[in-house]
Amino acid sequence: MAFFTHPKSxxxxxxxxxxxxxxxxxxxxxxxxxxxxxxxxxxxxSGYFGKMEVSIPEISSVSWSSxxxxxxxxxxxxxxFMDLRPGxxxxxxxxxxxxxxxxxxxxxxTSHKRSVVINLPSTYPAREIPGVLISxxxxxxxxxxxxxxxxxxxLRKLEYRIDIDTSRARKDHEFxxxxxxxxxxxxxxxxxxxxxxxxxxxxxxxITGTDRLNHYLWNAYEDENxxxxxxxxxxxxxxxxxxxxxxxxxxxxxxxxxxxxxLLILSDHGFTGVRSEVYVNRWLQENGFLKFAxxxxxxxxxxxxxxxxxxxxxxxxxxxxKGRYPRGEVDSSDVPKVVxxxxxxxxxxxxxxxxxxxRVFAKEEIYDGPLTDQAPDLVCLSNHGFDLKGxxxxxxxxxKTDLSGMHTQDDAFFYSDRGTACKSIYEVKNIxxxxxx
Numbered sequence: 001m002a003f004f005t006h007p008k009s010x011x012x013x014x015x016x017x018x019x020x021x022x023x024x025x026x027x028x029x030x031x032x033x034x035x036x037x038x039x040x041x042x043x044x045x046s047g048y049f050g051k052m053e054v055s056i057p058e059i060s061s062v063s064w065s066s067x068x069x070x071x072x073x074x075x076x077x078x079x080x081f082m083d084l085r086p087g088x089x090x091x092x093x094x095x096x097x098x099x100x101x102x103x104x105x106x107x108x109x110t111s112h113k114r115s116v117v118i119n120l121p122s123t124y125p126a127r128e129i130p131g132v133l134i135s136x137x138x139x140x141x142x143x144x145x146x147x148x149x150x151x152x153x154x155l156r157k158l159e160y161r162i163d164i165d166t167s168r169a170r171k172d173h174e175f176x177x178x179x180x181x182x183x184x185x186x187x188x189x190x191x192x193x194x195x196x197x198x199x200x201x202x203x204x205x206x207i208t209g210t211d212r213l214n215h216y217l218w219n220a221y222e223d224e225n226x227x228x229x230x231x232x233x234x235x236x237x238x239x240x241x242x243x244x245x246x247x248x249x250x251x252x253x254x255x256x257x258x259x260x261x262x263l264l265i266l267s268d269h270g271f272t273g274v275r276s277e278v279y280v281n282r283w284l285q286e287n288g289f290l291k292f293a294x295x296x297x298x299x300x301x302x303x304x305x306x307x308x309x310x311x312x313x314x315x316x317x318x319x320x321x322k323g324r325y326p327r328g329e330v331d332s333s334d335v336p337k338v339v340x341x342x343x344x345x346x347x348x349x350x351x352x353x354x355x356x357x358x359r360v361f362a363k364e365e366i367y368d369g370p371l372t373d374q375a376p377d378l379v380c381l382s383n384h385g386f387d388l389k390g391x392x393x394x395x396x397x398x399x400k401t402d403l404s405g406m407h408t409q410d411d412a413f414f415y416s417d418r419g420t421a422c423k424s425i426y427e428v429k430n431i432x433x434x435x436x437x
Contacts, residue, residue, distance in 0.1 A: 013260040015435045016250050017204035018243060019120065021060060022211030024270035025051040025413035027221070037236060039244030040415075043265075047417040051410070054269050054425045056366050056379055057314050058409035060137065060211070061094070061122045063268035063425055068103040068120075070429035074367030074375060076101050078122065080316055081138075088326065089300040096123045096135070100371060104429045105129040105202075113201035113436060116194050119162070119187060120206050121268075132198055134190070137163055137208055158189045163208060170216055170402060177231050180209040181238065188242055195249060201436055205246075207239055214271040218405025222273055262435035263417040266428060270411025274404055275385030278349075278356055279394040280311040286397065287345055289338075297392050303327060308338050309377075313390035314407075316376035317342060339377055346380060351398055356386045384408055 028049075032041035043049075055062040055072070057080060065078040073079045077100040085092050105115045109130030116132045117123065124135035125144040134155070135145035139162045146152050161183045169176035184207065191205050213235055214221075220228040243265065250263050284290035293304040300310060307320045308330055319335050322328045330338055339362060349356045363375040382388050387406035414422040420431055 012201065013262075013436050014200070014253055015202045015262040015264065015432055016246060017202065017432065018246055018263075018265045019064075019204065019206035020210050020239065020265065020267050021121065021206060021208040022214050022269055022271050022407065023267040023413065024272070024408065024411040025267075026270065026411050028413055031233075031236060036233065037240040039240045039247060040265075043243075043247065043263075043417065044415060046419075047415060048419045048421050049415045050413065050421060050423070052266065052412045052414040052422055052425060053410050054412045056361065056381055056409060057316065058269045058381075058407045059314060060268050063412075064120060064122045065099060067266075067268065067425050067428050068105070068123075069099065069101045070104070070426055071101055072367050072369065072426065074363075074369035074372035077371045077374070079375060080312060080314075082312065084300070084312070084318075087324075089303060091299070093138075096125060096127060103129070104432060105131065105133070107433065108202060108436070111436075114199065116198050116200045116203040118190060118194065118203075118205040119208065120204060121208065131200060131202075132194060134160070135162070136206055139163070154193065155190065158193060159186050160190050161186050164212060166212060169212060173217060173228055173231075176212065176216055177228070177235065180213060180235055183209055184235075184238055184242060188245070191246070202432065207242070209235065210239060211271075214405040215403050216405070218271060218273050220404075260435075262432075263415075264428070264432065264435075265413075265415040266422075266425070267412040268425065270408035270413075271405050272384045272408050272411070274387045274400065274406045276351055276398045276400055277387045277389050277403075278351075278382065279389050279391055279397055279399065280315050280317065280346075280380065281390060281392045282394050282397045283346070283349065284309055284311060284317075284342070289342060292392070300392065302392075305329070309342055310392075311390045312376070315380035315382070315388035315390065317378040317380070319377045335377070342378060346378075349397075351386070354383070354385075356382055358383045381409055 031037045055066045061078055061081045065076050069076045078094050082091050082093050108115055114131035118134045119136040121136040124139035126133045126135045126147040128147055133147045139145040164179035164183055169179060217228050217232050220226040220232040253261055289309045291304040291306040292302045294302055309317055309319050311317045319330050319338050320328045321330045343360045346357050346360050357380055359381045361379045363377055367375045380388055
């Protein structure tokens with residue numbers, strides 16, 4: 001599909017940002033060195049292309065919130081995909097309205113700059129920004145995922161799709177591949193429309209299909225004999241062609257006369273293969289830190305007397321402190337000892353002679369800001385291959401499901417055509433702001 005430039009576009013600095021959710025530096029380095037992904041390979045030969053670290057925990061809701069705000073969880077307030085309602089054991093799902101600090105889109109608006117943001121995770125429900133916002137994962141209703149609402153009929157006509165059916169795609173890989181292709185096609189149509197119809201200063205589009213493919217078929221990437229090895233590479237080739245079309249359109253801005261434009265491409269975390277899933281709450285149970293009122297707990301509401309700590313996905317550990325939780329029984333004076341005991345035990349945890357944990361952080365080591373008191377007391381970062389989980393329904397510490405890929409914190413990537421280096425996702429917001437100053 002051909003992109004075209006709006007005839008009324010004014011010559012001004014513009015920045016294009018492409019997010020490739022869950023795409024690791026190591027994979028791009030591997031495929032481009034093998035002659036694949038020719039568009040990105042050409043781009044990476046100039047400018048800056050390097051490895052980037054992301055948030056802890058290394059999950060999309062936290063990383064993209066950190067990208068948008070340039071702050072850590074202790075300031076923006078998104079600690080994970082789910083949290084507990086204060087003073088209870090009831091789960092809530094933090095969303096875009098729960099961010100405690102302004103986003104880059106808000107800050108650009110104070111300088112009368114407009115943004116077009118397409119499919120960025122953790123921006124649901126959509127709220128007013130200076131420009132256009134189409135929420136990404138986890139958006140469940142298109143009517144609440146779009147600002148301004150006047151765009152909804154246009155998106156329906158373009159057959160816009162927020163995400164694939166992940167529950168079905170996890171099991172049905174033929175369906176997964178077909179859905180990924182269609183969703184990418186509809187995303188491309190939407191970019192084309194908004195690029196030409198909006199007078200923007202920043203345009204960002206995020207592809208989340210890469211994350212889905214990596215979770216369900218990472219083993220197809222690693223194994224050349226896998227049934228879906230070719231399909232895995234084909235999808236990445238299609239994403240590469242999408243990036244190539246964006247680049248062509250970017251070069252055509254103002255007929256190539258404006259040298260102040262910027263193209264940035266990045267991911268929110270890396271990926272690697274799963275050796276084993278690791279169930280942190282089961283470890284807490286087996287080591288006497290967590291107790292439930294019945295053998296098969298349904299939720300954290302089943303926490304029983306004697307509980308000193310529990311975990312939320314993926315590995316955020318909260319001390320069961322008096323005054324913080326309804327049945328909390330750990331005195332504030334005892335918190336340091338409980339934290340120390342758990343940290344020591346987890347750092348010693350091994351599977352077949354291999355250490356599971358790379359680091360176990362106290363909250364003060366990775367968070368700062370007025371919301372740090374709401375943070376988990378400990379956050380675990382595993383070694384590659386050990387996928388940390390917060391389920392309370394597992395009977396073993398180590399197990400394996402049908403997920404073959406897991407997130408990594410140290411293998412995201414960043415590219416700038418202007419040669420700007422970036423080592424941390426917290427730096428990207430200011431890089432974008434500088435490109436427009």
